Amino acid sequence: MAIQISSELLDGCVLGILNSQDYYGYSLTQKVQESISVSESTMYPVLRRLKKNDLLSTYDEPYQGRNRRYYKITPEGKRQFGIIQQEWQEFKKGIDNMLGDDQDE
Template structure:
């Protein structure tokens, strides 16, 4: 069984990765894939949506005769990430209260 990640959580994962360092698309996708199952074809629409919503910005850097598009979190993105983290904490605590450690016999 594969548990699907919501778009809001996927957005949060992308923003969290970009919080400390800018990444170009391919490397960013690989970083996300280390944590959750997501295809490369899923990632680029996510990145476009985050940019459209003002949560990311992009810039190009030359690399071996080509340009790499780097993604950078904006201040709005940082604010949104803080909200996602708060909501994730509440969600996680609720799920853990139901599915967490096996209940001891009382």
């Protein structure tokens, strides 16, 4: 069984990674893929949507005669990331409780 990741959770993953440093598109995809299965064709629409919603900004840097587009979390993105973190903790606690993984008991 493959558990599907929601778009909101994928947004949180991207924002979480970019909260520590800026990445260009391909390297960001690789970083996400270290933890979850996601394709490049999935990542770029996510990045465009986050940028459209002012959660990310972009800038270009030259690299070997070409430009790489880097993604940077915005102040609004940091605020949204905090909300996603809080919602994830509540969701995770409920799922852990149902699956018998509640370590507080």
